[in-house]
Amino acid sequence: MTPLEALMAHARVTEALASVAGRLGWDQETVMPRGAAAQRGEEMAAMQRVLHARNSDPQVGEWLSAVVEPDEPVAIAQIREIRRAFDRATRVPADLSAALARVTSVAQGEWAVARAADDFAAFAPRLAEVVALKREEAAALASGGDLYDALLDDYEPGTRAADLDAMFGALRPRLVALRDKMLGALQPAPLTGVFDEAIQARLAAELARVFGYDFNRGRIDKAVHPFSSGSGADVRITTRTDPANPFNCLYSTIHEVGHATYEQQVDPAFALTPIGRGASMGVHESQSRLFENQLGRSHAFCGWLHGRMEAEFGTGSVGTPETFYAVVNRVHPGFIRTEADEVQYNLHVLMRFDLERDLIAGRLAVPDLEDAWNARFFRDFSVAVPRASQGVLQDVHWSVGLFGYFPTYSLGNVYAGCLYKVLREDIEALDADLARGDTAAITAWLTARLRNFGALRLGRETIRHAIGAEPDEAPLLDYLEAKFGELAGL
Amino acid sequence: MTPLEALMAHARVTEALASVAGRLGWDQETVMPRGAAAQRGEEMAAMQRVLHARNSDPQVGEWLSAVVEPDEPVAIAQIREIRRAFDRATRVPADLSAALARVTSVAQGEWAVARAADDFAAFAPRLAEVVALKREEAAALASGGDLYDALLDDYEPGTRAADLDAMFGALRPRLVALRDKMLGALQPAPLTGVFDEAIQARLAAELARVFGYDFNRGRIDKAVHPFSSGSGADVRITTRTDPANPFNCLYSTIHEVGHATYEQQVDPAFALTPIGRGASMGVHESQSRLFENQLGRSHAFCGWLHGRMEAEFGTGSVGTPETFYAVVNRVHPGFIRTEADEVQYNLHVLMRFDLERDLIAGRLAVPDLEDAWNARFFRDFSVAVPRASQGVLQDVHWSVGLFGYFPTYSLGNVYAGCLYKVLREDIEALDADLARGDTAAITAWLTARLRNFGALRLGRETIRHAIGAEPDEAPLLDYLEAKFGELAGL
Numbered sequence: 001m002t003p004l005e006a007l008m009a010h011a012r013v014t015e016a017l018a019s020v021a022g023r024l025g026w027d028q029e030t031v032m033p034r035g036a037a038a039q040r041g042e043e044m045a046a047m048q049r050v051l052h053a054r055n056s057d058p059q060v061g062e063w064l065s066a067v068v069e070p071d072e073p074v075a076i077a078q079i080r081e082i083r084r085a086f087d088r089a090t091r092v093p094a095d096l097s098a099a100l101a102r103v104t105s106v107a108q109g110e111w112a113v114a115r116a117a118d119d120f121a122a123f124a125p126r127l128a129e130v131v132a133l134k135r136e137e138a139a140a141l142a143s144g145g146d147l148y149d150a151l152l153d154d155y156e157p158g159t160r161a162a163d164l165d166a167m168f169g170a171l172r173p174r175l176v177a178l179r180d181k182m183l184g185a186l187q188p189a190p191l192t193g194v195f196d197e198a199i200q201a202r203l204a205a206e207l208a209r210v211f212g213y214d215f216n217r218g219r220i221d222k223a224v225h226p227f228s229s230g231s232g233a234d235v236r237i238t239t240r241t242d243p244a245n246p247f248n249c250l251y252s253t254i255h256e257v258g259h260a261t262y263e264q265q266v267d268p269a270f271a272l273t274p275i276g277r278g279a280s281m282g283v284h285e286s287q288s289r290l291f292e293n294q295l296g297r298s299h300a301f302c303g304w305l306h307g308r309m310e311a312e313f314g315t316g317s318v319g320t321p322e323t324f325y326a327v328v329n330r331v332h333p334g335f336i337r338t339e340a341d342e343v344q345y346n347l348h349v350l351m352r353f354d355l356e357r358d359l360i361a362g363r364l365a366v367p368d369l370e371d372a373w374n375a376r377f378f379r380d381f382s383v384a385v386p387r388a389s390q391g392v393l394q395d396v397h398w399s400v401g402l403f404g405y406f407p408t409y410s411l412g413n414v415y416a417g418c419l420y421k422v423l424r425e426d427i428e429a430l431d432a433d434l435a436r437g438d439t440a441a442i443t444a445w446l447t448a449r450l451r452n453f454g455a456l457r458l459g460r461e462t463i464r465h466a467i468g469a470e471p472d473e474a475p476l477l478d479y480l481e482a483k484f485g486e487l488a489g490l
Numbered sequence: 491m492t493p494l495e496a497l498m499a500h501a502r503v504t505e506a507l508a509s510v511a512g513r514l515g516w517d518q519e520t521v522m523p524r525g526a527a528a529q530r531g532e533e534m535a536a537m538q539r540v541l542h543a544r545n546s547d548p549q550v551g552e553w554l555s556a557v558v559e560p561d562e563p564v565a566i567a568q569i570r571e572i573r574r575a576f577d578r579a580t581r582v583p584a585d586l587s588a589a590l591a592r593v594t595s596v597a598q599g600e601w602a603v604a605r606a607a608d609d610f611a612a613f614a615p616r617l618a619e620v621v622a623l624k625r626e627e628a629a630a631l632a633s634g635g636d637l638y639d640a641l642l643d644d645y646e647p648g649t650r651a652a653d654l655d656a657m658f659g660a661l662r663p664r665l666v667a668l669r670d671k672m673l674g675a676l677q678p679a680p681l682t683g684v685f686d687e688a689i690q691a692r693l694a695a696e697l698a699r700v701f702g703y704d705f706n707r708g709r710i711d712k713a714v715h716p717f718s719s720g721s722g723a724d725v726r727i728t729t730r731t732d733p734a735n736p737f738n739c740l741y742s743t744i745h746e747v748g749h750a751t752y753e754q755q756v757d758p759a760f761a762l763t764p765i766g767r768g769a770s771m772g773v774h775e776s777q778s779r780l781f782e783n784q785l786g787r788s789h790a791f792c793g794w795l796h797g798r799m800e801a802e803f804g805t806g807s808v809g810t811p812e813t814f815y816a817v818v819n820r821v822h823p824g825f826i827r828t829e830a831d832e833v834q835y836n837l838h839v840l841m842r843f844d845l846e847r848d849l850i851a852g853r854l855a856v857p858d859l860e861d862a863w864n865a866r867f868f869r870d871f872s873v874a875v876p877r878a879s880q881g882v883l884q885d886v887h888w889s890v891g892l893f894g895y896f897p898t899y900s901l902g903n904v905y906a907g908c909l910y911k912v913l914r915e916d917i918e919a920l921d922a923d924l925a926r927g928d929t930a931a932i933t934a935w936l937t938a939r940l941r942n943f944g945a946l947r948l949g950r951e952t953i954r955h956a957i958g959a960e961p962d963e964a965p966l967l968d969y970l971e972a973k974f975g976e977l978a979g980l
Contacts, residue, residue, distance in 0.1 A: 013536045016529075016536035017536050020533050024513070032724065033705065035723050036724035043507075046506035046510070047507070047510060216525035233527075233529040234522065236523075
């Protein structure tokens with residue numbers, strides 16, 4: 001075997017093991033018995049230990065030194081990813097890597113308990129443990145550089161916090177202005193009524209199909225926090241139902257289907273290789289937010305969805321098509337990021353971005369986090385957080401060590417804005433398609449321009465290749481101002 | 491660290507990984523999307539590769555050479571199990587071990603398809619591949635000794651086929667005589683009617699609780715083939731429902747609960763160590779069969795179950811308590827091992843034992859297996875197998891490479907006979923307890939005498955310790971002749 005062949009054979013087994021570890025995470029969030037939490041922590045740690053050992057195997061270093069730099073883009077990208085994983089793994093001690101897996105696995109269950117009890121103080125010591133380990137990991141990875149950038153690089157390779165600062169700085173004033181305008185305008189009342197949860201689940205499955213999800217290589221289950229998990233031939237999503245609010249289930253499903261179909265539509269030739277998955281979290285989020293918002297909350301698609309919901313929940317249950325569209329895009333004060341409208345969503349993210357940078361920099365201590373959260377929330381949203389489950393405990397991310405992840409949500413929104421602009425230009429029948437629940441042309445476009453390539457290119461380059469230009473925040477802001485300007489005038 | 495400490499730390503991670511691999515098997519049989527089968531094969535192979543590498547790690551060999559033989563029973567047993575795993579793993583090449591995992595993972599799905607289509611010929615080439623790999627594995631393990639014994643040792647350490655031959659030779663004539671007597675006697679008609687599957691599932695969960703299953707550390711799902719999976723804090727079972735036959739669901743649940751509670755009741759101090767699980771497959775089966783038959787099909791317990799089923803399915807739906815008891819213990823010609831009555835069950839097993847020894851010895855070729863099965867079945871049971879799903883394709887075992895496993899079923903029945911005899915002597919209120927669905931005293935006895943010890947002792951020694959005597963087949967035969975003699979006279 002050549003060094004390249006040896007690296008690829010080694011990577012293939014590593015990818016299969018990473019897939020197993022990922023499925024263990026799915027299991028934990030969907031079907032795991034409660035009493036298994038501690039044992040599961042040991043299992044996660046053991047898997048992490050194996051993955052870390054494989055990624056930092058000195059033999060990999062030797063193959064990487066010996067490999068003849070290929071001149072073919074796929075092989076170049078594979079080597080790039082293998083080298084990245086090797087460099088990161090060799091910097092983080094195995095014990096630290098295993099400790100992180102063990103602690104975050106346990107912390108995840110404890111977060112759910114604390115959230116249910118609205119008790120941040122009970123969870124703070126464990127979260128402090130997670131933050132301490134992540135700071136240790138960041139220090140190992142950064143080797144003198146910025147701690148937060150070192151973590152961000154795990155989710156958005158090649159992007160630095162300073163780049164995001166510039167982009168978010170440009171987003172904020174226009175978003176705030178639009179938000180203030182919308183909150184001053186007449187807004188529709190939310191839906192009232194009780195929406196059968198079994199019907200919601202059935203509609204969620206239908207929406208998944210409508211947006212191209214392949215159930216032969218996936219499944220939908222219920223979980224506290226909706227997520228997508230896996231790659232290749234086994235990509236699963238979860239959803240949740242709330243009898244008072246069917247949109248929570250339906251739009252979170254469309255969102256997760258955006259993630260899942262991205263993974264399902266990567267070139268099968270890349271399966272179980274380092275580039276056989278989404279390019280970055282930002283690109284991933286562009287796929288989910290494009291589906292959820294630009295497409296799912298469009299006037300055209302809302303017409304179709306209104307018809308389906310009225311057929312399922314009964315005549316009059318969801319208002320007229322016009323009020324339905326307004327309700328789906330209602331801008332109103334709220335505490336929960338995942339339920340936020342398109343206008344305010346990024347303001348939620350920007351706040352987390354700042355708070356988590358303070359945590360990682362050591363400027364903010366975990367015991368002070370709830371107060372810091374509440375103060376910042378009041379400053380940004382002018383309402384007081386009533387309890388921890390609507391504030392600092394609402395997201396699972398920090399409990400499982402995902403620091404550096406939140407900003408990729410807003411980056412994804414920016415990317416979705418870029419993609420949507422070109423998509424509209426390229427697919428003339430876009431609105432007509434959406435009005436009859438047909439996304440075939442959209443999926444074909446996305447697959448050919450972006451999804452098919454997996455992680456062949458880094459995140460920003462993936463978007464640049466798809467749209468044929470440098471991505472920036474202008475298309476997103478233009479889209480939001482146009483859409484919500486019109487809604488405010490209704 | 492001392493060599494002993496190093497071995498235990500190493501084993502702990504290995505056990506956690508084995509637990510992950512086992513859960514992957516659970517996932518495959520319960521929730522895996524169909525299209526994921528090939529990828530799953532790669533994942534299973536990767537896990538097997540990791541486990542094999544850990545078990546055959548030269549460092550383990552060095553620690554084993556350096557370890558000071560402990561004089562404390564727990565440490566002695568841990569070393570015994572670590573040495574066993576090391577000896578077996580170092581004999582089997584890593585590629586063979588991975589190939590077996592990959593092929594059996596794929597074969598399992600193909601078996602299900604072939605079974606549904608009643609098409610043995612379509613499955614035969616894959617099964618031939620499995621048999622060839624198992625023979626290769628057996629040759630590596632046996633190093634000149636008997637191939638079949640080398641495989642049997644995986645499930646029943648320390649027991650050889652010749653020992654079983656003697657035991658089964660003593661079983662057969664008395665079982666055949668009893669079978670012929672019962673088939674000549676008047677037998678009750680089976681239940682008729684349609685039994686709501688949701689109610690069956692609810693009753694199954696109730697039965698699980700009645701027999702001591704801890705849902706906080708387990709769960710029940712549906713699968714084609716009922717099974718129990720896992721150890722320690724995460725032990726899951728599956729069941730299946732048939733609207734025409736509620737006993738299939740209910741008694742397979744009691745059976746699997748026997749397995750699962752055994753694992754749940756091993757001393758928690760042994761968790762994630764080599765002895766933190768059942769002692770052998772034969773001992774395991776003694777727990778499931780004792781629950782299912784000696785207890786579950788007893789006159790006393792049938793009275794309780796009759797009451798519960800009548801309450802759930804309606805008055806008159808399950809006959810009188812007396813006919814119910816007779817129906818539950820009905821002896822009649824049948825093709826399916828898992829549905830066989832207590833009298834004929836072991837005759838099904840003995841037939842498989844002989845056939846699989848012929849396959850492993852190379853005396854029987856896979857393409858001839860269906861004919862051999864049908865001919866032997868006719869000889870032993872005097873009825874012609876109508877189709878493969880009722881014959882050679884009925885069991886999953888061979889497709890997943892479980893050669894040497896079947897005889898442990900009959901060994902388990904023999905052990906269950908031994909345990910039941912002593913249990914009756916020790917627990918005076920046994921029948922009174924069962925008559926009100928109370929198994930607390932039984933569980934306490936089993937935990938204290940047997941379950942608590944996990945794999946501290948080998949299989950036969952585990953039974954010997956529990957009953958205070960050498961186990962043999964006489965108690966099982968005496969119990970069967972007494973119970974069914976009385977039933978024949980009803």
